[in-house]
Amino acid sequence: MNSSGAGMTLTDPFGRTVRSLRMSITNRCNLNCIYCHNEGDPGSVSEMSVKTIANIVRAAADFGVDRVKISGGEPLLRKDLEDILTMLPPLKDVSLTTNAILLQERAGSLKDAGLNRVNVSLDTLDPEKFRMITNCKKNILGKVVAGIEEAVRVGLTPVKLNMVLLKDLNETEIEDMLSFTSQFNGNVILQLIELMDFKDVADLHVNADEVENALLSRATDVKVRRMHHRKKYIINGAEVEFVRPIDNTEFCANCNRLRVTADGKLKPCLLVNDNLVDVSDADPEELPALLQLAVSRRLPFYTSRRD
Numbered sequence: 001m002n003s004s005g006a007g008m009t010l011t012d013p014f015g016r017t018v019r020s021l022r023m024s025i026t027n028r029c030n031l032n033c034i035y036c037h038n039e040g041d042p043g044s045v046s047e048m049s050v051k052t053i054a055n056i057v058r059a060a061a062d063f064g065v066d067r068v069k070i071s072g073g074e075p076l077l078r079k080d081l082e083d084i085l086t087m088l089p090p091l092k093d094v095s096l097t098t099n100a101i102l103l104q105e106r107a108g109s110l111k112d113a114g115l116n117r118v119n120v121s122l123d124t125l126d127p128e129k130f131r132m133i134t135n136c137k138k139n140i141l142g143k144v145v146a147g148i149e150e151a152v153r154v155g156l157t158p159v160k161l162n163m164v165l166l167k168d169l170n171e172t173e174i175e176d177m178l179s180f181t182s183q184f185n186g187n188v189i190l191q192l193i194e195l196m197d198f199k200d201v202a203d204l205h206v207n208a209d210e211v212e213n214a215l216l217s218r219a220t221d222v223k224v225r226r227m228h229h230r231k232k233y234i235i236n237g238a239e240v241e242f243v244r245p246i247d248n249t250e251f252c253a254n255c256n257r258l259r260v261t262a263d264g265k266l267k268p269c270l271l272v273n274d275n276l277v278d279v280s281d282a283d284p285e286e287l288p289a290l291l292q293l294a295v296s297r298r299l300p301f302y303t304s305r306r307d
């Protein structure tokens, strides 16, 4: 058995090399969005310790994994997030996905602890629709915007705004959102997200082809990211990324992330729950082999084969 991944990569049976860990550090959240997918993991109640998280990232980093995305639930509900960041080994990119309600007061300390950038969920700039989408009775949109401003101020950039496209709710707001991002001089990027069917939300589906065609007709340039081969449209000098995972074989064929659930299980795919590898109690020397096991179970969820 290997005691370290040094000099090796985590490459799955489909030739996809894992370059990034996507770690949920809690399943708790202070919102209850109508479309929430809980990272495909509604069940976890326990949370990994700072030490467990750091051990997993260190073991993955030995295999050349140099990017970590911290997510939830809402990761800012963990008061020890700064301790987690401080314990991570040197990496190319450490980012956080948050709803930003608690971001204004934490942005500075997160930056100081080593966080590079944040993605913020923001589906609408209309307070009433925001309440409806997030199931939050209080008017907290102002707090979210203040969190975004503070993140830009302290340099947690680029800040990406995650806008899940919702039929009859926000589909006509793309232009408003672009105007909102334009006031931040390129430090805020709009990311449009196709709704995934984890909950009973089929009625809220927006036609992704139509969105893509509209973006294409306005774009002066289109770039393609290595991860998922996601497209980035350059519109009026601003970048708009479109996350379009459904039935997208190219997206899955270029998936280079391994997930970690809040309670310490390696999760080879967001949409598959029966192939997890428990590392919650693993000793550091056991982690390389467990990472290799999880990666050996990685399958592209959407494939062109229909058996």
Ligand SMILES: Nc1nc2c(ncn2[C@@H]2O[C@H](COP(=O)(O)OP(=O)(O)OP(=O)(O)O)[C@@H](O)[C@H]2O)c(=O)[nH]1
Pocket (backbone or CB within 6 Å): 069, 071, 095, 097, 119, 160, 162, 191, 193, 196, 243, 245, 255, 257, 270
């Ligand atoms: N099916 C699928 N959807 C994903 C995957 N990664 C991200 N998504 C979707 O994209 C949304 C936004 O993800 P974020 O957490 O902001 O991170 P990201 O945009 O993937 O990552 P960066 O671009 O590196 O910041 C998620 O809520 C998912 O809906 C993936 O591997 N598979």
Ligand code: SF4
Pocket (backbone or CB within 6 Å): 029, 030, 031, 032, 033, 035, 036, 037, 038, 072, 073, 074, 098, 099, 121
């Ligand atoms: S903020 Fe994110 S984790 Fe929380 S309910 Fe909304 S989608 Fe789910």
Ligand code: SF4
Pocket (backbone or CB within 6 Å): 228, 245, 251, 252, 255, 268, 269, 270, 271, 299, 300, 301, 302
């Ligand atoms: S294989 Fe496809 S569905 Fe699964 S995590 Fe990767 S991109 Fe998402």
